[in-house]
Amino acid sequence: MTTLAATELADYFPLIVIIMMAVTFSVANVALTLLLGPKRDGKVKSIAYESGMNPIGTARKRFNVRFYLIAMVFLVFDVEVIFLYPWAVTFPNVDRLAPGASEWLIRILFFLFTTVVAYLYGYRKGVFKFD
C-alpha cells in the first residue's frame, strides 16, 4: 500500500516541477521589475487595466459587440480542445481490429465537423473581420 502511494506521488513529480517553475517565474519577474525597472508614475499608467477600455464612468456603458463575439468563438475552440486532448490520449490504445473500432474515429470526426460548421458560421458572420 505504501509503495503504491509512493509511486503515485512520484507520478506527480513533473507537475510539481511545473508549478514550482510557474511560481518562480512569476515571483522572479515581479521582483526583478521592482529592482531593475524605472519608476515613472503617471495618471494614465496607474489606472486599472480593463481590456483596453477606459474604466472611468458608468458600468452600464455599451461594450463593442466584438468583445462578446470573440469570447463566444473562443469558447467554441476552447471546448473543442478540452475534448480533443482526452481523445488524443486514449485513441492509440484502441484496438484497431476490434469490432466498432472505427466508431472512435467517426465520433471525433463528427465532433470536428460541428466545430468546422461553427467556424464557417463565424467566418460568414464576419467575426474575424477587424476593421
Place this chain on the structure above:
Amino acid sequence: MAEKLAYLWPEVTLFLATCAVMVIGLSPSAAVRRLCPLISGLSLAAAGIFAIGTTPTLADGAEGLMPGMLPYAKAIIAAVGILIVMLLAGTVDRGEEEELAAGVRKFDPLRLTSGEFYAFFLFSLTGLMLTASADSLIWLFLALELTSLPTYVMVTISTARSRAKEAGVKYFFLGALGAAIFLYGFALIYGGTGSVHLGEIHHQITLQMAGDGLNGITLAGLLISILGIGFKIAAVPMHYYTADVYQGAATPVTAMLAFVPKTAGFLALILLCSAIGWHYGETGHALPDTIRLLLWVMAVLTMTLGNVLAILQTSMKRMLAYSSIAHSGYMLVGIIAGPGATFTESGISAVLFYLLTYGVMSTGAFAVIASLERTHAERTQTGELAYDEADSIEAIRGLARAKPLLGWSMVICALSMLGFPLTVGFFGKLPLFTSGIAAGELPLVIVLGINSAIAAFYYLRLVSYPLFDEAGDEAGGFITTPMRTRPAVAAIGAVGVLAMTVFAGPLMGLAHDAVQPKLHDSDAPIADEAMPTEEAEPVAAK
C-alpha cells in the same frame, strides 16, 4: 452507439439541415437566404419519413421504455413542424430584407438573423425528437434543454419590438428556473435509485414499491421533476410566463411555443411516469398516491385557471396563451389515467393523439392572427422596421365576410379547440374523458367537463366575431400579410382539422399502437406482477 443510431436518423437529418441553414442564412444573396425555410421544411419532411421508416422493433433492447412512441411522436413533430416552419417563413429580418432590396442599406451579416432563426428552430425540433427517444435522465435533461434554449433566442429576435426582448428575458429566466428545478429532481431520482437509466430506474422503483414503498429521496425527486417539467407544459404553478411571452413574441413564434415545449414536456412526463411504472395493458394505475395527487391538483388548477383567465382577455394571443394552459390541464388528465387496454381506456394514447390535434388546431388559429397586419411598417426605437400585427380580438370582427379564408379557418380551428362535436378537437377530448372514467377519476372528469363549458365562453367569441359581427373600425386597419405561406397554414390548419375528423379512427389507432408495452427482459415481469395488488387499493379509495 451504432444501435442507437438506428432510430436517430430523423435527428441526424435535422442536425445536418441545421448546419446548412446556419451558413446559408448568411449568404449575401437574398435568393439564397430565402432557401432557409425551404431547407428546414424539406429536412423536416425527410425526418418524418425516416421516423416512420427506421423504427426499432419492440424486442430490440436498445431503446427506452416506450419504443412504440418514437415513430408516432417524431412523425407528429415533423408534421406540425412543417406547418410551423411555413408560418415562420419570412418572420425575422423582414424590415431588414426590404431595406436591402430597396438598396437603402448595405448587406451586413451581423445585422441579419435568418440563418440563426431557422437553425434554432431546427435545433429545437431536434431536441424535441431526442426527448421522445430519451432512455436516461441525462439524455432527457439535455434533450429538454436543447428544445428550450433555442426558443428563448427565437422569442427575442422574432420581432424588432422591445416587448419581444422583454418576453425573451422573462422566458429565459423562468425557463432557467424550471430547468434547475427538474434537474434537481433528476439528481434526487438518481440518488434514490442509483441509476440514470430509465429502464433501471423503473426496475428499482418497482422493487421499492414491492417492498416498503418508494423511498423518500426517490419520491421527492419524482415530485420535484414533475413540478419542474410543469414549466414546459405551462402548468400551474409554473405558468406565469405564458401570457406575457406568447404576447411578446411574433405570432408565428407563439404558434411554435404553443406546440414545441408543450410536446417536450408531455413526452418527458410520459417517460418519467412510465419509469415509475404503469402496468401496461391493464386499467388501474401504478402511480404512487403522492404523485397522483400532485398531478391531480396540477391538472385541476391548470385547466380551471387557464380557462377562467382566458375569458378575461381581449388580446387574442393572451387568450390563446391561457387556452394553451387549459389544454395542458386537459392532457394531464390523460397522464393521470395512464395506459389502458383499449384506446378509450388509455390516457397515454389520448395524450399523444391530443398533442397532434392541439398542434394542428392551435397552429391554424395562430396562423390566422399572423396573417393579419397593418399596412405600414413602423420604426422602433432602435431604428428597425416592424409591422404591427393583429392582436386585439376586435381585429377579427366580420373576418368571415371580409376575408373568407381566414375567417372560416379561425371559426373551424376555434370550434375544434372548444371540442365541438364532429370536429377533431371533440374526438381528441373524448378519450381523455373516457380514459379518466375508466381509471376511476370521476371528480377529475367532472372538472374537465365543467372546464370545457367555461372554455366555450371565449372560444365562441372567436367563432362569433368573424362569423356574425360587422367589421369595426379596428378590423378595417388590417390587411392580409403579403407572405403567402401564412394564410396557407391557416387554411391547412382548418382543412387538417376537418380531414383529421374523417381519419380520426386510423390516427387514434396509431396513437394506441404507440403506447404498446415493451417486451420485458427476463427478470422484469416477476417484479411487475407483484405490483398491481399493492397499488390498486389506495388509488381506488380516492
